[in-house]
Structure formats: C-alpha cells, structure tokens
Amino acid sequence: MAGIVGYGAHLPIYRIKVEEIAKVWNDDASAIKNGLNISEKTVPGRDEDAATIAVEAARRAVKHAGIPATQIGAVYVGSESHPYAVKPTATIVMEAIGTGNNVMCADLEFACKAGTAGIQMAIGLVDSNMIKYGMSIGSDTSQGRPGDALEYTASAGGAAFIVGKEKNEIIANILKTISYTSDTPDFWRREGASFPTHSGRFTGEPGYFRHVINASKLLFEETGMKPSDFKYAVFHQPNGKFPTNAAKQLGFSENQIKPGLLTPIIGNTYSGSSMLGLAATLDVAKAGDMILVTSFGSGAGSDSFAIEVTENTDGKRKRIVPVSALIEKDRKYIDYSTYLKNRGSIMKT
Amino acid sequence: MEKPSASLWRKIKARYNLIGNECKNCGTRYFPPRIVCRKCGRKSKMSDFKFNGDGEIVSFTKISVPPDTFKDEAPYFVGVVKLAEGPQVEGHIIDNGGKIAIGTKVRAAFRKMYVDGDEGLIYYHYKFEPV
Structure with missing residues (x-):
C-alpha cells in the first residue's frame, strides 16, 4: 500500500x-x-x-x-x-x-x-x-x-x-485503513448558516465515541494488532477530554497519545485536528514505530489508519517545520x- | 462587487508564486515580469522565473490612513524587499511580532489580500513575513 x-x-x-x-x-x-x-x-x-x-x-x-x-x-x-x-x-x-x-x-x-x-x-x-x-x-x-x-x-x-x-x-508505510460510518445527526451546519449546531451531550457517546472506538476496533480486527503494538496513537480532538477517554477505553496509555494531543494548547482545528496530531507524532517518531490514527467527522464517521515509520524518516527530518x-x-x-x-x-x- | 477582469486572472501566477521572468541573454531577473529586457531591448530572451520568496527588507512604512480597500487592516506595513534571487519587490509585510526593520530577513507567505464584499471574489497574494 x-x-x-x-x-x-x-x-x-x-x-x-x-x-x-x-x-x-x-x-x-x-x-x-x-x-x-x-x-x-x-x-x-x-x-x-x-x-x-x-x-x-x-x-x-x-x-x-x-x-x-x-x-x-x-x-x-x-x-x-x-x-x-x-x-x-x-x-x-x-x-x-x-x-x-x-x-x-x-x-x-x-x-x-x-x-x-x-x-x-x-x-x-x-x-x-x-x-x-x-x-x-x-x-x-x-x-x-x-x-x-x-x-x-x-x-x-x-x-x-x-x-x-x-x-x-x-517515511511512513500505511499498512491498513478502514472506515466506520453511520447517519448520525450529532452536529451540522445548514447552507448559509454562520455557525454549526450540535446536539450537546449526544455528540459524545452516539457520535464521537461510537465511531472512534468502533473504527479503531475494526482496524485491530482486520490487522490482528492490539494497542500495545503501537508506540503512538492519535485520535480526533474536539476537546482535550474526548481523545483521552477514547484512548483509555481502547487500552492506550497517556504516553502513547501525548505527542499528538494538541487540542489543550491549540484548540480543535476540525479537519486539521487528527492530521496535525499525526504530523506532531511523526515529528518525534523513529523508524519502526507504529502509529494508530483514528479521525472523526460528525454526521458521522471515523477513518482509522495503521502506520509504520520507516528508516527514510531521519533523512528527511531536517526539511520539516515541526x-x-x-x-x-x-x-x-x-x-x-x-x-x-x-x-x-x-x-x- | 467588482467583475473580475482577464488581466487579474493573468496575474494569478505572479501573485501566488512570485513568478517573474529572466532574460536568458543577460541573466537579469524581473518582478513583475517584463515583456522586454530593460538592458537587452530587442535581443531579449525572456523566460519565466519562479522566485523562492526569500529576501530582506530594504524599505518599509506603516500605513495608518488606509484606502477603503484596507480600512479594516490598518495599521499595516508595506515595504520594498530585495529578493535573494535578484529584483526588489513591493509588498505587504505581515506584523507577526518579529522585528520589522531594514535588513530583516523575510519569506513570502500566502495570504488573503482583499475580499470583495459578501459576494465578490477573494483575492489571494504573497505577503512578506519576517523570519
């Protein structure tokens, strides 16, 4: 792949x-x-x-x-x-x-x-x-x-x-990607509306957690991998609490999500959120490290990726703006x- | 709302990417691009040249009384930047907290220059940012 x-x-x-x-x-x-x-x-x-x-x-x-x-x-x-x-x-x-x-x-x-x-x-x-x-x-x-x-x-x-x-x-092989998708009205913005509307606490369990957890578990099933096989994990970060809870539910430690957990200091960059988390994690990852990434989009769905850092990463690192x-x-x-x-x-x- | 003109569309490459040109006869580089080399006249051999955007400020001023187009932006800085690859270029200078002074190193960033009301086009342009 x-x-x-x-x-x-x-x-x-x-x-x-x-x-x-x-x-x-x-x-x-x-x-x-x-x-x-x-x-x-x-x-x-x-x-x-x-x-x-x-x-x-x-x-x-x-x-x-x-x-x-x-x-x-x-x-x-x-x-x-x-x-x-x-x-x-x-x-x-x-x-x-x-x-x-x-x-x-x-x-x-x-x-x-x-x-x-x-x-x-x-x-x-x-x-x-x-x-x-x-x-x-x-x-x-x-x-x-x-x-x-x-x-x-x-x-x-x-x-x-x-x-x-x-x-x-x-610099990083994408070993597998899957998606978990459903029609879930947790958050939306109609054409012409200036601000999105959300369903309050409904955005949590039926929205974020259902999709993030199930997509990650589906990836584990299809790859035969488990949380301990990953050096790092990155989850979508609507706030600082949701990804921390999702990591805990799936069996990841705080250290595994630390490099990619950015929302506490930069906020929720929406479409940028999990991708910036992955970028920050790749900034510090070494050859052989495995990274799980699970995004989330309201409406709703999650894309999950199993990523393996290669030896080429060091040679290109000097060109990165971390x-x-x-x-x-x-x-x-x-x-x-x-x-x-x-x-x-x-x-x- | 302004109607976009063909001349504006033709400037997109220059505005987004600092694409000027170079006279292959004498090596002089120009921005904005010129049809004929100022030195070589009819012997000109003009070819597109993409400047990397690195340079240093040679002159600048702070605009406190702006034209209507930039009324919400004031105060803001404009200046002349000597590109490392040749010509001097005019441009807006982003006040990113870095020192804006003669000799300050800058890079070309990509920013919105002007938004034509609620229904018109958004005009993107290079701006220089202290590094």
Missing part, C-alpha cells in the same frame, strides 16, 4: 485564552478548562482562511517530500470552512504549489474528517497507478457560536500529507474584541 512521503502543517500565530472568552460570558474559566481540558486556542489572522492555511501546509509538505510539485496528480482539500460555497479551495492550492494543470482536484467535506478521507482517496489512486503522488489537506478556520461551548475550542490550522509508493521516499515550532513561534495573545475583528464579526462601517 502507498505510504506518506511528506507532510507539512500550519498554525496561525494568534491565540486567545479560555479566561478571555469566559470573562465575556461570565463563565467559570477553571471549570471550562478542567471540563474540556483546554487552555487556549488558535485564531486566524484577518488575512487567513482555510485556503491560505492549506497552501502554507501544502508548500511545507512538498518541501519535506523533496519531490517536484508537478508530479502530484491529485489535490484534495478537506474543510468545513471552505472560503467559497462554489469555487474550489483545491484549485487555489494546486496553483499555489505549482502542480501544473494535469491534476485531479476536489474539495471534500465530512465535518472534521474530510482530510483523512482525502488520504484514503489518494492511496487508492496511487495504488492503482493512476497517479504518482496524491496530496490531501485538512484545513479549517472553524466556527463557534458566541457563548456556546464550541467557542472555547473552535480554532484554526491545518496539515497536508503527500502519499506515494516509491519505497526509498516513504508542529511544536509552529505552536511556539511568534504567539500573539489577543483580547475578545480583537478576536471578533479577526473572525470578521465586527468591522468598520
């Missing part, structure tokens, strides 16, 4: 702390921080959107892969905040990374898992020899209704992955008014 030949990530520099949002709504910040296991989140700059984040991540992925962008035969962008309702983000990305015009492109939407769905599509195209390399990106500037619990977590960021099948280029560096670099803390301005909620008349 095809493997990962390069990846890249991007995070905005702006941050807002839970305390700053809680102050506006008279919420108990410490209760929220403990309840959601989150302390701050990223906020897009006024000149950033899902397309600019996707391009920055994609350019880093091409550089990391060390391949000519012209050999990328497919570009998929998963997001629930595509800048246009009609006009693809993927065409902006293909032009900005310079694939040339002989390329398959499409925008994908499956709540927070459209990016991992794109990886599965790219694997199929590469394995069937229809293309040499395929790129999938998860990128979002996600929306949270003011005063809603989501406002504390909905953040911005993205990651891009390139898959190919040249053995000497693959996720940890993006988290630390140039952080700018903003107040709630600036947050509203950056989100486009207030403007000069």
